[in-house]
Amino acid sequence: MTPALPAALAGLGFGLSLIVAIGAQNAFVLRQGLRGEHVGPVVAVCAISDLVLIMAGVAGAGTLVSAVPWLLTVIRYAGAAFLFAYGLLAARRALRGGALITDPSGAATALGVTLATVLALTWLNPHVYLDTVVLLGSISGTHGDQRWWFAAGAGLASILWFTALGYGARLLRPVFARPAAWRVLDGFIAAVMFTLAVSLVLSA
Structure with a gap:
């Protein structure tokens, strides 16, 4: 077994x-x-964002993040505000009743709006910098010359996960053929957003 494989598997896990x-x-x-x-x-935005953050962490950007604590504070409050606003939208959908997948009243959201939302959810999360850049970057250093194989494994994990989550969700569509299921999902999403927003503020 080459030294690269254990490092890549460790990064994947x-x-x-x-x-x-x-x-x-x-x-x-x-x-x-x-x-x-x-x-x-x-899926592409989530995976590529993770790859950029992973490479930055392994390259040593974690030191910079740790040295500029005020930047994380700004991101923390901006992220909390965005999560709270998105939570309100999800709560409103839950109260009004979610649109069925095949319901024409559930008009598709513009691609630009969708991408702006997923970018905000990704990059306005201070934990992504602490976990992916600082923590993962620090652990990659324990693999010495194989740290980039560790990064490759971690990057593969992101690609596999987001692809499976995004495209595998279709398997649950029969469940979400009922309006009540959408209400539950949107209520759950609202609860997650509100909880994360509060946790960001309280952890400041």
Whole structure:
């Protein structure tokens, strides 16, 4: 076994441990997958963003992030405000009743708006810098010359996860053929957004 393989497998496992969790970004990707709306671009933005952050962390950007604490503070409050606003939209959908996947009244959101939303959910999350840039970057250093293989494994984890979440969501479409299911999903998304927004403010 070459030294690169254990490092890549370690990166794959660690990368999955960071992203396979209920969060604002995953909730958004799931909803887009269920609606079959701009899934490819959303998955691409999430995966590419992770790859950029992973490479930055392995390259040593974690030191810069740690040295500029005020930047994380700005991102923290901006992210909290955005999450709260998005949570309000999800709560309104839950109260009014979510549109069925095949319901023409559930008009598709413009690609630009969708991409702006997923970019905000990704880059206005201070934890992404602490986890992906600082933590993952620090752990990659323990692999010495194989740290870029560790990064490759972590990057593969992101690609596999977001692709599976976005395109695999279609398997749940029979469940979401009922309006009540959309109400539950949007209520859950609202709760996640509100919880994350409050946690960001309280952790400041």
